[in-house]
Amino acid sequence: MTDLELAEVESFSLDHTKVLAPYVRLIGVEHGPKGDAISNFDIRLVQPNEGEIPTAGLHTIEHTLAGLLRTRFEGLIDISPFGCRTGFHIIAWGEPTAAVVAQAIKASLEDIVDRVTWNDVPGTTAESCGNYRDHSLHSAKEWAKVVLDQGISIDAFDRSIIA
Template sequence: MAKIESFELDHTKVLAPYVRLITVEEGPNGDKISNFDLRLVQPNVDAMPTAGLHTIEHMLAGLLRDRMQGVIDCSPFGCRTGFHLIMWGEHTTTEVAIALKSSLEFIGNEATWDDVPGTELESCGNYKDHSLFSAQEWAKKIINEKISTDPYVRKEI
């Protein structure tokens, strides 16, 4: 079986919340794709409940695209501690952290239910499993802890 970088990471050494560049892959035509670890809560210490994580996921899908060019996908980790962010091209952890912080500030402080996309039967595979309240509480918690651009040393933005 192929080695997966994220499973090689020592989760006991990282200090969440942070943005970490996992890799930049180059395709056969020279196109580059960056993969980021958006770790929002400390691994093996905490995990976001699925309804709040699901709502953050739906909101980040649009909010990050509004703040950065090249977003391909933002998908939650199964462990519920954060997200993978896949982007065209090369980007810095600072650029991503600034966009993430701005997005979480909107979720935590301004968002209303009308701002959450994809919450209807036709637009979501599990539309009943959302919680704006939970998303807002977690967003505020993460903002208060400050997002770092380094997973091991606190370099807060």
């Protein structure tokens, strides 16, 4: 071990062998000096260490969710994919519940499966994306179906499926 000091990152303390994906988990809420709250969520679509969403499909899910989720709950700041390709972090103003976020994710994945066409996917040109060639709507639709078929839980350790 080196003398390098690293801050503890909550998600690296989570026992990934115990969680039951797909789920939405509130990681925590940070409060700013003026009382503003920012919530951080773990959106796990694939069981860790058992699978991963291919990059092109994950990229298309990310771009599409970025637009759809902003129409479904207020305060979304960012949705960013995990490097392990099993899901996303969502950062939001305020303190939305895991159920509110899960319902928005579910409705958005349903739209990806049933309604989204290539023309609906934002950020698919060289001008609007840093890796515009790495998208797949087909993969996004197939993975969205897998997640919806399993159901989304609001508890990382128990399959408390939302309706």
